[in-house]
Amino acid sequence: MASFPRTVFALTLLISALILQEWPAKTADAADKLVVYSGRAERLIKPVLDEFQTKSGIQIELLSSGTTELVNRLQAEGDHTPADVFLTNDAGSLEHARELKLLRPMNMREVERAIPSQFRASDNSWIGLSGRFWVVVYNTTLVKPEQIKSLLDLAQPQWKDKIAIPNSGSEYLQAGVSVIKTTFGDERTKQFLQGLKTNAGSQVYQKSSQIVEAVAKGQVAAGIVNHYYIYRHLAAQPTAPIAAIMTDQQEGGMGAIMNVTGIGVTRASKHVDSAKLLIEFLVAQAGQKLFADLDKEYPLHPDVKADPALVDRHSFRAALVPLARLAELRESTLTLIEQVGLR
Amino acid sequence: MLTATRVRAPSSLQWISLFTAAFLVLPTAYIVYVAMTAAPAVWARLWSTRIPELLGNTLSLALGVALITLVLGVSLAWITVRYDFPGRRIWEWALALPLAMPTYVLAYVYAHLLGMGGPTEQWWQLLFGHEARLPSPQSFPGVTMIMALDTFPFVYLLVRSALQNLNVSFEEVARACGVSPWATLRRVTLPLIRPAIAAGLALVILYVISDFGAVSLLRYQTLTYAVYQQMTSRYDHTAASILSLLLVVMAIIFLVTERWFRQRSRFYQTSGRYRRSTRQHAGPLGTALITSYVVLVFGAAFGIPAAMLIQWSVEAISQGALDTRFLGFIWNSGFLAALAACGAVIIGLPLAYLASRRPSRLNIACLQAAYAGYALPGPVAALAVLVLFTHFAPALYGTVVVLIIAYILHFLPVGLQSMEPALQQVTPNVEEVARTLGCTTHQSLWRVTLPLVRNGFVAAWVLMFLQTMKELPATLLLRPVGFDTLAIRVWLEASEEYYQLAAPAALLIVILSLPALMLLVSKDWRGEAQKGVT
Numbered sequence: 001m002a003s004f005p006r007t008v009f010a011l012t013l014l015i016s017a018l019i020l021q022e023w024p025a026k027t028a029d030a031a032d033k034l035v036v037y038s039g040r041a042e043r044l045i046k047p048v049l050d051e052f053q054t055k056s057g058i059q060i061e062l063l064s065s066g067t068t069e070l071v072n073r074l075q076a077e078g079d080h081t082p083a084d085v086f087l088t089n090d091a092g093s094l095e096h097a098r099e100l101k102l103l104r105p106m107n108m109r110e111v112e113r114a115i116p117s118q119f120r121a122s123d124n125s126w127i128g129l130s131g132r133f134w135v136v137v138y139n140t141t142l143v144k145p146e147q148i149k150s151l152l153d154l155a156q157p158q159w160k161d162k163i164a165i166p167n168s169g170s171e172y173l174q175a176g177v178s179v180i181k182t183t184f185g186d187e188r189t190k191q192f193l194q195g196l197k198t199n200a201g202s203q204v205y206q207k208s209s210q211i212v213e214a215v216a217k218g219q220v221a222a223g224i225v226n227h228y229y230i231y232r233h234l235a236a237q238p239t240a241p242i243a244a245i246m247t248d249q250q251e252g253g254m255g256a257i258m259n260v261t262g263i264g265v266t267r268a269s270k271h272v273d274s275a276k277l278l279i280e281f282l283v284a285q286a287g288q289k290l291f292a293d294l295d296k297e298y299p300l301h302p303d304v305k306a307d308p309a310l311v312d313r314h315s316f317r318a319a320l321v322p323l324a325r326l327a328e329l330r331e332s333t334l335t336l337i338e339q340v341g342l343r
Numbered sequence: 344m345l346t347a348t349r350v351r352a353p354s355s356l357q358w359i360s361l362f363t364a365a366f367l368v369l370p371t372a373y374i375v376y377v378a379m380t381a382a383p384a385v386w387a388r389l390w391s392t393r394i395p396e397l398l399g400n401t402l403s404l405a406l407g408v409a410l411i412t413l414v415l416g417v418s419l420a421w422i423t424v425r426y427d428f429p430g431r432r433i434w435e436w437a438l439a440l441p442l443a444m445p446t447y448v449l450a451y452v453y454a455h456l457l458g459m460g461g462p463t464e465q466w467w468q469l470l471f472g473h474e475a476r477l478p479s480p481q482s483f484p485g486v487t488m489i490m491a492l493d494t495f496p497f498v499y500l501l502v503r504s505a506l507q508n509l510n511v512s513f514e515e516v517a518r519a520c521g522v523s524p525w526a527t528l529r530r531v532t533l534p535l536i537r538p539a540i541a542a543g544l545a546l547v548i549l550y551v552i553s554d555f556g557a558v559s560l561l562r563y564q565t566l567t568y569a570v571y572q573q574m575t576s577r578y579d580h581t582a583a584s585i586l587s588l589l590l591v592v593m594a595i596i597f598l599v600t601e602r603w604f605r606q607r608s609r610f611y612q613t614s615g616r617y618r619r620s621t622r623q624h625a626g627p628l629g630t631a632l633i634t635s636y637v638v639l640v641f642g643a644a645f646g647i648p649a650a651m652l653i654q655w656s657v658e659a660i661s662q663g664a665l666d667t668r669f670l671g672f673i674w675n676s677g678f679l680a681a682l683a684a685c686g687a688v689i690i691g692l693p694l695a696y697l698a699s700r701r702p703s704r705l706n707i708a709c710l711q712a713a714y715a716g717y718a719l720p721g722p723v724a725a726l727a728v729l730v731l732f733t734h735f736a737p738a739l740y741g742t743v744v745v746l747i748i749a750y751i752l753h754f755l756p757v758g759l760q761s762m763e764p765a766l767q768q769v770t771p772n773v774e775e776v777a778r779t780l781g782c783t784t785h786q787s788l789w790r791v792t793l794p795l796v797r798n799g800f801v802a803a804w805v806l807m808f809l810q811t812m813k814e815l816p817a818t819l820l821l822r823p824v825g826f827d828t829l830a831i832r833v834w835l836e837a838s839e840e841y842y843q844l845a846a847p848a849a850l851l852i853v854i855l856s857l858p859a860l861m862l863l864v865s866k867d868w869r870g871e872a873q874k875g876v877t
Contacts, residue, residue, distance in 0.1 A: 037824075063824040076732075077740050082823075205562065206562065213840060218459070
């Protein structure tokens with residue numbers, strides 16, 4: 001019967017042993033390890049990082065989570081953050097992290113050679129890796145492409161209960177609304193959002209992949225997504241009745257809304273050299289090709305071609321709002337989104 | 344009782360217990376503070392935009408699920424207690440099985456089964472024509488049905504236990520006095536099992552309003568889900584705190600209701616001429632009807648989803664899903680859950696011990712404080728811990744410590760419910776004998792009390808271990824680098840509709856939950872039922 005106190009004692013020992021075993025793993029100053037906080041869908045970035053790990057021998061520890069959540073986390077962890085690198089799919093959030101002094105300015109010749117300056121922070125504390133466009137995906141059996149010329153068309157009453165949209169927490173929706181607001185002003189943007197809200201009803205999704213899926217099944221006629229989800233879906237199911245529309249291309253129109261996947265080294269990182277190796281790998285032609293092939297994004301390196309299935313990058317215009325401005329626009333965009341009561 | 348009246352200086356145990364209680368209340372208090380001191384403009388904005396919709400959605404879901412679980416739970420309890428039919432003993436047990444299936448697992452299986460282009464739709468269209476559409480699992484009826492299938496066993500188990508304890512003489516007297524069977528049911532039986540029904544429904548409602556897994560996968564906007572969304576998409580947590588406050592208030596209301604009914608349901612006069620009701624033998628037609636009803640409910644709530652998970656798991660495993668990474672997820676789940684369960688037992692011990700041995704007002708208040716975690720849905724527990732740590736100990740943010748604290752906060756009440764009665768069953772006399780034989784307080788605790796309460800504590804440990812292993816929202820929000828658990832993998836894969844890849848982890852969670860379920864069914868409900876008989 002006296003075995004219970006002994007059990008308690010053994011348990012306490014066990015716990016301490018477990019903690020001690022995990023602890024050094026976390027704090028060890030292993031030079032060949034990089035901790036990556038990533039706001040991207042894991043399956044879009046893990047293959048690329050795996051490739052780097054095999055090539056360089058540097059071990060990658062990946063934490064996939066929400067972009068804003070990770071910015072909050074980096075800020076809370078401050079100097080103690082285990083993260084060496086922050087990688088995510090919204091320039092506004094990266095710029096915001098820079099303003100919070102969470103990222104480290106970088107001086108890298110390889111970057112300056114490979115990535116045009118409009119896709120980087122002024123001090124290179126974040127560096128764009130690949131481009132994506134916020135486009136309309138439509139079901140080819142339900143919609144004719146000429147029915148949708150502009151994103152704003154989706155707010156018209158004829159699309160009631162026929163469209164799917166991302167939830168208002170997604171950073172790329174916020175970035176998109178910021179661009180629309182800068183182009184058309186608050187009033188028209190508000191009307192647009194109200195229309196979207198009414199037309200989408202309950203078809204508000206957490207993930208772009210789900211929207212593409214819903215459009216492919218004919219559950220809705222059209223949706224707004226990042227372009228590469230369409231092509232990834234088509235690569236897996238070539239017969240799916242879906243296609244993309246690059247919107248707002250008419251004379252004097254806004255242009256397609258662009259955002260980038262970007263990367264920054266944290267200010268607290270103790271593995272800057274390894275982090276530089278990762279960035280070099282990602283901006284080099286081989287790395288850029290991975291983004292093009294695996295993720296169906298537009299490489300930012302001018303010499304690397306996008307997947308031929310994509311709409312030719314030279315055939316359409318991007319909106320003119322600079323990426324770095326997305327950070328300062330965000331707060332007023334959120335207010336607008338909340339006034340409309342978008343989910 | 345001698346010990347209780349003796350005057351004592353506050354012992355070290357007392358200090359520990361006070362400190363623990365303060366520690367457990369602090370995060371919640373801080374959330375309330377943040378919400379109450381938020382700018383009126385933020386409150387106004389939330390009231391004019393989100394809150395009415397969220398309150399409406401949450402309450403209508405709770406009500407809808409309560410209604411369906413009422414019908415399913417009471418009818419199934421009635422059938423299994425009052426009728427005899429082939430396989431009754433197996434069905435009795437099987438109908439509790441849905442509790443082993445986390446809501447997010449059931450939700451994702453049904454998202455596939457009933458979804459557009461899913462297998463059920465093809466049958467549906469064969470029957471009703473090519474254009475026929477199934478009710479969507481993402482709609483209000485869909486979510487309600489799925490949540491009800493997952494939670495009806497709460498009502499079923501409590502009502503079944505009440506029906507077993509019910510003294511059939513009351514009914515016989517009514518019948519002998521010429522009351523019709525229907526009127527007997529309405530005027531005698533139902534009032535007697537009403538407390539059990541109410542307690543079951545309160546549990547169901549509490550479960551529904553704090554659920555995150557199913558509503559997030561089915562995109563149904565409730566307060567709990569909105570708290571998570573606010574936390575993951577805003578730089579400041581004021582709005583999330585406000586929604587949390589509403590949620591906590593709502594949870595406390597249902598919690599208090601549940602406790603009230605549960606206490607009332609305990610007082611049954613079963614002394615004297617207590618007789619169990621005899622089972623009515625179901626004829627061939629009755630057997631057919633009963634069996635098809637039970638099979639239908641069991642199949643929808645457990646059989647079909649489990650079969651689906653097994654099929655997907657086999658496919659995924661044949662494609663090499665069981666790699667070292669997967670073993671890592673199992674290790675993470677086990678590690679975190681073991682740590683949380685051990686921590687909770689150690690923290691809960693002084694609280695439960697003092698409250699049962701020296702039930703002073705202070706000690707009881709300390710114990711009640713530990714129960715506060717009950718009113719904290721997962722995202723709120725995470726938010727509370729997160730906000731507190733970012734302000735006062737940012738260095739710990741992102742470490743295992745923060746996550747474990749959130750778990751303990753969230754699940755300690757579950758453990759205390761097993762620990763408290765275990766301690767109460769040991770009479771103080773035994774300890775006093777030990778003291779008179781020359782043991783110090785600590786020795787008697789260590790050598791007498793602890794060995795006696797071992798079983799209750801093991802049960803508490805197992806329950807907390809399994810609850811932690813299934814936990815989703817707090818883990819999502821607070822996990823450190825490299826700490827993906829099985830639950831996280833299910834949710835991540837399922838939310839991108841990679842159903843096969845999610846299946847092995849989901850199946851493992853279901854299998855590991857079975858022992859806890861057996862514990863729950865045999866201890867909490869059956870135990871009481873048997874006590875009533877003897």
